[in-house]
Amino acid sequence: MRIAVVGLGVMGLPMSLNLVKAGFDVVGFTRTADRGRPLVEGGGVLAASLGEAVSGADVVVTVLPDSPDAQAVYAEVFQAAAAGTVLVDMSTIRPDVARELHERAAEVSMPMLDAPVSGGEAGAKEGKLSIMVGGAADTLERARPVLEAMGTTIVLVGGPGSGQTVKAANQLLVAGTLQLVSEALVFLETHGVDLAPAVDVLGGGLAGSTVLARKGAAMLAGEFAPGFRVDLHHKDLEIYRAAAKANGVFSPAGALVGELMASLRATGSGGLDHSALLAQVAALSGLEKWSA
Structure with missing residues (x-):
């Protein structure tokens, strides 16, 4: 399974490395290229563009700073990723923005979860994050193997926006x-x-x-x-x-x-x-x- 990880900061980088350790084919993208070097050293691949990262991915994981960042990134993801790609936003953003992204994802036939995390940098490094998930139960089951590589507590808390x-x-x-x-x-x-x-x-x-x-x-x-x-x-x-x-x-x-x-x-x-x-x-x- 090919996983695109967009956002390789304090949380996204160790989360991506845990995906590599779990045996996934991981392609990362960050606008600050130096941040991606540890992913390459750990066995992942660094894409030159967001479109390159998400094209052909089975699952797209985003770990972004704020709501405007998520809106901007997903505007590109909706165009570059294929229908059927599972989208998992693990950023912390406004619940209303999460619901808006779910609606837009449905329009392009991309099942989506809002799945923010708790546990901090230590939890991200240890793969012991708590993941609160909003979305459909069947989408969670498709994404569960990916989430299990990053967290130990994975709970569906409701529909779109509930995770946020x-x-x-x-x-x-x-x-x-x-x-x-x-x-x-x-x-x-x-x-x-x-x-x-x-x-x-x-x-x-x-x-x-x-x-x-x-x-x-x-x-x-x-x-x-x-x-x-x-x-x-x-x-x-x-x-x-x-x-x-x-x-x-x-x-x-x-x-x-x-x-x-x-x-x-x-x-x-x-x-x-x-x-x-x-x-x-x-x-x-x-x-x-x-x-x-």
Whole structure:
């Protein structure tokens, strides 16, 4: 099976390499050619153009930054790919845009899934992503072997756009948890508690979370190299807030964490990992520790 992967960034590259390891014929495309070199070194092929990548592909996987990127890419995919090609958009985009893309895909007889992921860079490298899928059940079954090469939790959550809706909720939960973890760590630091064992015992109880398990050690060390950038999480929270407002959802915590992420971005930390919320809490609490 030939798989075209469009978008070879922090997530797309390790996802494409896992597809190669699973035995698929992988052709990648990225507008920044240097990003594709590891795919070639890992046994994949780098296409010179988007059209070349998707022409002849059985499945097209896209991992793109934002809704306009997805709209632009799929405008070309709908022209260059053959009818019957399975389209799997694993970007995080607006649910309404996902539904629009499903409609356009149906017009050219290309079955489509919106299948955003959670698990961050580590999950992408390990092939242990959680994949929330919107679309038809039979399309998911056609794409399942591809998705299983990249993730361990693959769940159909509803029709077109449902995957993106669940992803928006996921991003709210992750951002809110990061903010609370940040506040808890600053609280413990100001009281002179030994942080490492404190995080261990918190992680073993009801306060434990995947966020704490995956991000805790780096946060304690003040390491904010991007696994998932503040810029992208800010974008995702804007998606959540717009979708919540459209349905009249009362979400005060969502508004608050959205503003906190926006403020972190506005002060020059957009390229850092979203766990840099800790640096913002520390700075506002008068601590020099964890300065980003």
